[in-house]
Amino acid sequence: MKLTKLHCAVLSAIAASGSIYAEEVSKKDKATIEVIEVTATKRAESIQEVPVTVTALTGDSLETLGVSNFDEYVEFLPNVVFQGTGPGQNEIYIRGAATTQTNISVSSVQALQPSVAFYLDEQPVSMQGRNLDIYATDVERVEVLPGPQGTLFGASSQSGTVRLITNKPNHDGFAVGFDSSISSTSGGDMSNSVEAYVNMSLSDDLAVRVATYNDTQGGWIDNVLNVPGDGGYIGSAEVISRISGGALTNPEDVPVTSPRNDSLVEENFNTANYAGARFGLSYLINDEWELLVQHTQQSLETEGVFAYDPNLEGESSTNRFTPEDNRDDFGLTTWTLEGRLEQLELVYTGGYLDREIDSTIDYTGYTNGGSFSAYYVCSYWGAPEAQECLDPTKFYKEHTDTSRITHELRMNTSMDNDWRVTAGVFYDSQELATVGLFNIANTDLPHFSNLERTLVGNEGTNSGEGPFSAEYSFVNDITHTIDQIALFGQVEFDLTDTVTASLGARWYQIDDIYKGSTTTADVSGRLRAFGDGSDAALTEFFGEDEAQAIQEAIANGQLDTSLLDSDGTLTVDDTIFKASLDWKVSDEVMVFASYSEGFRPPVTNRVGGGQAKVQEGAFDGFRIPVYSTTDSLDNIELGLKSTLFDQSLRFNATAYYSKISDLQTSRFDPTNISFLVFTDNVGDAEIRGIDGDFSWAATEDLIISGAFSFLDTELTSINAELDGIAPPVGSRLPYSAEFSGNLQARYFYHIKGDMTGYINGSISYTGERFTGMTMAAFVQEDATNLIYGTGSGISIKKEADVYTGVNYTDRNGQTFAGGRYIQDSYVLANLSFGVTNEEWKAELFIDNLTDESATLYVDMQQFTPKVVTNRPRTIGLRFSYDFY
Numbered sequence: 064m065k066l067t068k069l070h071c072a073v074l075s076a077i078a079a080s081g082s083i084y085a086e087e088v089s090k091k092d093k094a095t096i097e098v099i100e101v102t103a104t105k106r107a108e109s110i111q112e113v114p115v116t117v118t119a120l121t122g123d124s125l126e127t128l129g130v131s132n133f134d135e136y137v138e139f140l141p142n143v144v145f146q147g148t149g150p151g152q153n154e155i156y157i158r159g160a161a162t163t164q165t166n167i168s169v170s171s172v173q174a175l176q177p178s179v180a181f182y183l184d185e186q187p188v189s190m191q192g193r194n195l196d197i198y199a200t201d202v203e204r205v206e207v208l209p210g211p212q213g214t215l216f217g218a219s220s221q222s223g224t225v226r227l228i229t230n231k232p233n234h235d236g237f238a239v240g241f242d243s244s245i246s247s248t249s250g251g252d253m254s255n256s257v258e259a260y261v262n263m264s265l266s267d268d269l270a271v272r273v274a275t276y277n278d279t280q281g282g283w284i285d286n287v288l289n290v291p292g293d294g295g296y297i298g299s300a301e302v303i304s305r306i307s308g309g310a311l312t313n314p315e316d317v318p319v320t321s322p323r324n325d326s327l328v329e330e331n332f333n334t335a336n337y338a339g340a341r342f343g344l345s346y347l348i349n350d351e352w353e354l355l356v357q358h359t360q361q362s363l364e365t366e367g368v369f370a371y372d373p374n375l376e377g378e379s380s381t382n383r384f385t386p387e388d389n390r391d392d393f394g395l396t397t398w399t400l401e402g403r404l405e406q407l408e409l410v411y412t413g414g415y416l417d418r419e420i421d422s423t424i425d426y427t428g429y430t431n432g433g434s435f436s437a438y439y440v441c442s443y444w445g446a447p448e449a450q451e452c453l454d455p456t457k458f459y460k461e462h463t464d465t466s467r468i469t470h471e472l473r474m475n476t477s478m479d480n481d482w483r484v485t486a487g488v489f490y491d492s493q494e495l496a497t498v499g500l501f502n503i504a505n506t507d508l509p510h511f512s513n514l515e516r517t518l519v520g521n522e523g524t525n526s527g528e529g530p531f532s533a534e535y536s537f538v539n540d541i542t543h544t545i546d547q548i549a550l551f552g553q554v555e556f557d558l559t560d561t562v563t564a565s566l567g568a569r570w571y572q573i574d575d576i577y578k579g580s581t582t583t584a585d586v587s588g589r590l591r592a593f594g595d596g597s598d599a600a601l602t603e604f605f606g607e608d609e610a611q612a613i614q615e616a617i618a619n620g621q622l623d624t625s626l627l628d629s630d631g632t633l634t635v636d637d638t639i640f641k642a643s644l645d646w647k648v649s650d651e652v653m654v655f656a657s658y659s660e661g662f663r664p665p666v667t668n669r670v671g672g673g674q675a676k677v678q679e680g681a682f683d684g685f686r687i688p689v690y691s692t693t694d695s696l697d698n699i700e701l702g703l704k705s706t707l708f709d710q711s712l713r714f715n716a717t718a719y720y721s722k723i724s725d726l727q728t729s730r731f732d733p734t735n736i737s738f739l740v741f742t743d744n745v746g747d748a749e750i751r752g753i754d755g756d757f758s759w760a761a762t763e764d765l766i767i768s769g770a771f772s773f774l775d776t777e778l779t780s781i782n783a784e785l786d787g788i789a790p791p792v793g794s795r796l797p798y799s800a801e802f803s804g805n806l807q808a809r810y811f812y813h814i815k816g817d818m819t820g821y822i823n824g825s826i827s828y829t830g831e832r833f834t835g836m837t838m839a840a841f842v843q844e845d846a847t848n849l850i851y852g853t854g855s856g857i858s859i860k861k862e863a864d865v866y867t868g869v870n871y872t873d874r875n876g877q878t879f880a881g882g883r884y885i886q887d888s889y890v891l892a893n894l895s896f897g898v899t900n901e902e903w904k905a906e907l908f909i910d911n912l913t914d915e916s917a918t919l920y921v922d923m924q925q926f927t928p929k930v931v932t933n934r935p936r937t938i939g940l941r942f943s944y945d946f947y
Contacts, residue, residue, distance in 0.1 A: 111704050114563070114645035114655040116717040118142075118207040118756060118770070122230065125199055126242070126943070127809075127823060128893070132198065132337075134919075138827045138891060141772035141803035142209050142754045143225070146920050148931055149369035150335045151196045151391040151420075155179040157209050157223030158721065159750050159776040159799030160696060162728035163835040166924045167193075168424055169740045171463045171497040172541045172579075175691075175727050176663045180212070180220040183227050183359065186397045186414035186469060187491065189219050193420070195393060196363055198337040201260045201274035203228045209754065210698045210719060211661025214567040214641040217489060217549055221661035221696050222721075230260070231355060232270035232345035238262040238947045246939025249914060250379060252281025252331040254937070268347040275340040282331035283935055284371055287380045291321045292852055294375045296382050296427075298322070299849035300452050303436045305871040308677075310437035312447035319452045322384045322427055333367035352402030363391040368425075370922055370929035373855040374847060378916040378932060385425040385458040393418040408475040410487075418465040423458060428925025429503055430455035431846050434676065439504040439511075439536065453505045463497040464525075473551075486552035492544070498526040499539035506533050520585025522578050531582070541579035541586065541669070548572055553641070561647040572636035575690075577667040584670050590631030593624045593672065593689055613672055616686055622672055624689050626665060633667055633690060652705045661696040663727060666742040681787050681867040691742040694725045716755030723748040728789070728836045745789050745836055746781040748796055750774065764811055771804035787867030789836050790883065794862055800830030800888070817900045826892045831885050834921045838866050838881030840928075845873050847927040855928045857921060858885040884928060889917035891933065906941040910934070 110117055118140060120128075128139060134153065137145045144161065147153030152167050157179050165174035174191035181189045188195040199205070205227055212220040241259035248254065256278035264270045291297040300317035304310050311317050339361030346354045366388045372381045397414035430436050437443045441452040473487025504511045516538065517529035523540035531538055553567035578587040585604075592604035596617070601610035616622040626633045643657035671689030675682035700719035707714070725744040756770035776796040781789055795801075805827035812820050834840070840859045847855050863881030872878055892913055897906035911934060920931040 111706055111713070111715075112653065114565070114643050114653070114702075115657065116209050116700065116702055116715075116754070118209070120205045122202045122204060125202060125205070127895075128825065132196070138829075139770065139805050139807075139825070140207055141770050141805060141827075141829075142752075142774075143207060143223075144798050144832075146798050148920070148922050148924075149333070149389075150337075150365050151363050151389055152193055153196070155181060155194060155225060156798055157207070157225075158719070158752055158754070158772075159774045159796055160222035160721065160723060161796055161798040162726060162745060163730070163797065163837060165191075165729040166740050168426065168459045168461070168499065168501075168924070169539070171420075171461065171495060172499065172539050172543070173666075173669060173729070173740045173742065175666055175729055175742055177219045178221040178223075178661075178663055178696075180216050180224045181227075182216070182224065183395060184229055184357070184397060185399060185412040185471070186395060186416070187217070187219070188395065188416060188467070190418070190465060190495075193391075195416075195418070196391065197227055197359075198276055198278065198339060198361060199227060200258045200276040200339075201230045201272075201341065203230045209717070210657075210700060210721070211639075211641070211659040211696055213639050213661040214551055214553065214569040214659070215485075217491070217547070217551075217569065217571065219663060221663050221694075229341065229343075229357070230272065230274070231357075232272040232343045233262050234264050234267075234270045234345065234347065236264050236947075238945070240943065240945035242941065242943040244939055244941040246908075246910075246937050248281060248283050248937045249935040250331075251283030251935060252334070254281045254939070255279055270345045272343040272345075273340065276337065278337040280335040280337075282333040282367060283379055284333040284367060284369065285330045285380050286324065286327055286332050286367065286383050287375065288328050289322060289324050289382045289384070294372075294851055294853055296321055296384075297850060297852055298430070298452065298455060299846070300441070301874060302431050302846050302849050303441060303452055304443075306432065306434055306869075307437035307443075308434070309871075310443045311441065311450055311452075313450075316447070317441070317450045317452060320454045322454055322456045324382060324384045327383065327386060329367075333365070333369050335363070335365045338362050348402070352400070355399045355401075357397050359393075359395045361393055363389075365389045368929075370920075370931040372851075373857055373928060373930050374851040374853050378930075379935070381929070383425045384427045384456045385423065387423055387425050389420070389422045391418070391420050406477045408477075409472075410474070411470075411472045413470040414468070416465070416467040418463075420461065420463040420465075422461045424461075426457040426459040426501065426503065427455055428927060429457055431850055432926030433503065440508075442508065453507055455505070458502045460500040460502075461497065462525075463495065465493070465495045467491070467493045481557045483555045484552065485554075487550075489547070489549040489551065491547040493546075495541075495543045496525045497539065497541050497543075500531070500535045501537040501539075502534050504536040511536070516582045518580035518582060520580035520588050522585075522587040523580040524578075528580070529582075536582075538582045539579070539669075540581065541577070543578075543667075544574075544576040545664075546574045546576070563645050565641075565643045567641040568638055570636070570638045572634065573664045575633040575635075575664065575667055577631070577633070581669065586669050587631060589670065589672070590627060590667065590689075591629065594627035594631045595629045596624060613686075616672070621684075622686055622689055623692065626690065633665055635664055635693060637662070637693070651707055652703070655702045655704075657698075657700055657702075659698045659700075661698070663694050665690045665692055666727065668741040671741075677870050679870055681784065682870075685784055687741050688743055691727045691744050692725055694723060694727045694744065697722045697724075711760040712757065713759075714755070714757040716753065718753045719751070721750040723750070730837070743785070744782055745778075745785055746792075747779045748777060749779050750776045750796070750799075766809045767807070769804065769806040771802070772800075773802055774799050775801065787863060787865060787881065788838065790833075790838055790862050790881075795833055797833045797835050797883070798886075800832050802828070802830045804828050814898065818898060819900070820898050821896075823895045823897070824893070826890065828890050829888060829917070831888045833860065834884045834886060834923065837868060838862055838883055839868055839923070840882045840884045841879045842866060842869055843884075843923060843927055845879065849874075850927060857918075857928055857930070858887065859883065860885055884921045884923070886918045886921055889915055891915055891917060902946060903944045904942070908937075908939055908941060910937040910939075912936065 144156040208224040212224040258276040260274040289295040298319035300314040304314035343357040399412040401410040515530035549571040551569040555565040639660040641659040645655035675685040702717040728745040754772040758768040807825040861882040866881035895908040914936040922929040
């Protein structure tokens with residue numbers, strides 16, 4: 064059978080880390096594995112020769128898999144986890160290094176820095192709480208670098224780096240193409256997408272490329288009528304009273320008004336639309352220098368939620384009481400100038416990111432978790448028979464502006480030398496300015512009617528400082544600036560013709576400037592007082608008695624303020640290292656060993672130093688940390704890379720051991736500090752694992768590939784203040800499955816002329832995972848039963864006899880056990896049939912063939928569990944055309 068050029072190109076879509084092509088060998092065609100080029104070490108190298116673990120999905124792979132968003136293609140990267148509540152609201156974790164995801168309503172002001180760096184080409188675009196959700200159109204490849212990459216990629220590369228590499232302008236001439244699809248989701252609305260690109264060589268020196276897209280994703284979650292007593296929201300005075308310190312005299316007799324959502328009932332209300340364009344210009348200055356400038360503009364709009372209420376019938380129903388939407392716009396301009404000075408390759412690259420987020424979120428669930436809930440929704444004073452709880456409907460509005468500018472200058476020596484050096488300087492400045500408006504009080508209550516609020520302090524620079532209308536009971540107004548400068552370098556030396564050693568290092572300094580106000584706290588003034596540290600400064604801000612108590616907490620080591628200067632700026636600097644040794648056993652096999660370090664910088668807390676309201680049990684004497692300290696990850700790995708049987712089989716595998724010190728986590732304590740989410744260090748952890756991938760050209764007509772990940776994660780020590788709150792020593796880290804894997808197969812056949820048909824199938828398995836780092840599942844399950852009249856049905860792993868994170872008991876006066884919800888394992892399968900020739904491709908696809916409702920994430924931010932799930936079975940048609 065004669066393989067056409069496009070026939071071979073189609074084969075390149077096999078997922079794990081390479082592409083497939085065919086070449087004539089001894090008078091017959093033989094399919095072989097093409098090894099792709101990656102830039103994992105900031106220089107172009109074969110993926111099979113770079114001595115680090117790298118997984119890559121080519122652009123053809125993404126097209127064949129039919130994926131365009133990160134939540135879709137991580138299913139084919141088993142050591143990568145994507146957790147969150149919907150488009151634009153997710154975080155990335157690699158190799159099990161995860162803790163608790165921050166509540167999305169305060170992620171802009173109090174989230175941990177990411178443990179995985181996300182890059183678009185050369186530009187880091189990671190963001191706390193909400194990674195940039197970039198639509199993958201006209202993509203050359205996606206590179207995933209598991210393990211610490213901090214020496215070359217800096218902070219937030221603690222457990223890995225993900226890079227989205229786009230197609231650049233091509234100087235070879237004119238090319239144009241488009242890809243369109245239409246699909247129908249079981250029980251949901253229709254979806255459609257259009258992507259197109261055009262490449263033009265305007266002269267011998269100048270080329271441009273434009274890519275554009277519009278993807279409308281129909282919903283499948285129904286906002287059903289709230290019917291109290293039939294799985295719907297009843298409300299519970301008992302829950303409100305116990306989290307409010309027993310505010311209601313006889314809560315079992317207090318009438319509760321159930322919220323109404325009659326006007327919001329809607330089928331398939333969780334819609335998403337990605338629209339954008341990318342413009343690129345390449346200018347060949349001379350034979351040795353080239354300038355590339357690109358601009359990406361994208362708008363992401365969503366409505367509704369992407370989770371269902373497990374207390375309701377079915378797996379697509381929810382009760383929401385406020386219209387919810389999210390608009391996430393960004394513009395990213397990048398530039399790269401590269402060339403040669405004698406034997407040195409020089410690269411200067413930079414970028415400017417401007418991002419704007421506007422969100423409205425249903426916050427009704429705060430009634431079930433906020434310490435002052437009775438105050439916000441109940442008339443709880445006076446005679447018991449006069450007490451009542453009013454409509455608990457609440458909402459949250461956010462406006463966030465983010466800007467980020469980076470510069471990097473680096474140089475590489477020639478690859479022809481026995482020794483090779485990569486070295487550079489990096490500068491990064493991020494600013495996040497956010498205003499969060501919380502409607503958490505019923506204004507029918509006399510103490511909230513016509514009650515305007517202003518900010519405490521005078522540095523609320525994003526909102527006008529007030530006064531705010533009575534509907535907003537609490538306001539966050541924060542500006543967070545992170546400036547980083549770093550020097551990095553890596554040297555490689557060929558000890559022999561087959562053995563190479565390398566050593567890398569990075570020195571960095573990070574300044575964290577956290578300013579602003581809330582309606583209850585002067586954040587800037589507090590940090591300046593801690594930074595000054597004198598009796599006079601602390602007394603002026605806190606008062607004499609509290610200042611003395613704070614001085615004692617600092618003296619005995621309970622509070623650390625040593626990283627703050629007198630302006631309240633937090634500064635941290637350090638040097639991290641990486642070393643590796645690789646041996647090319649033969650032309651087909653390489654083994655390597657490496658040691659690497661990664662880190663995340665400290666995170667400043669809004670009301671650091673504040674005392675717990677209830678000074679009992681685990682919270683006796685507890686004070687919120689002024690900041691969480693740096694957590695670090697040390698990693699050792701042994702790897703194998705092989706291309707065997709005349710390049711018909713590629714198999715790569717890595718075994719690794721990681722130790723995390725001072726693991727950062729996000730905390731919320733509803734019984735003590737109701738309005739605070741803050742960051743803390745939970746303790747230490749260890750991770751052991753093996754991951755790998757393979758591609759096999761089994762015959763001329765059949766290509767099989769796959770990837771796998773085995774993980775063993777364990778908490779090895781716990782911060783004493785979290786004993787009984789966090790899972791005990793020996794527990795697994797959250798969001799990490801002990802085993803995940805995928806398998807793909809593609810069979811192709813000749814039809815006639817230049818027509819080729821193909822069948823593509825894929826299956827992925829994700830094992831069960833635990834939620835979060837707080838053992839609050841039994842507490843939330845009890846609240847779910849009281850509030851809805853039924854439980855969630857989600858499995859819980861009991862991990863302690865007593866959960867000390869709350870200071871109340873259940874309805875029978877018994878303490879709560881400690882445990883976490885289990886995100887059950889799931890299997891997803893896709894199938895497609897297609898016909899192609901040199902220019903076009905038509906395909907019928909079935910995604911989620913078995914109509915599996917997978918538990919992607921259990922969201923506990925509403926104080927009763929919600930299940931984020933995948934799209935049901937989707938059947939559609941895809942058509943693409945390329946002209947060169």
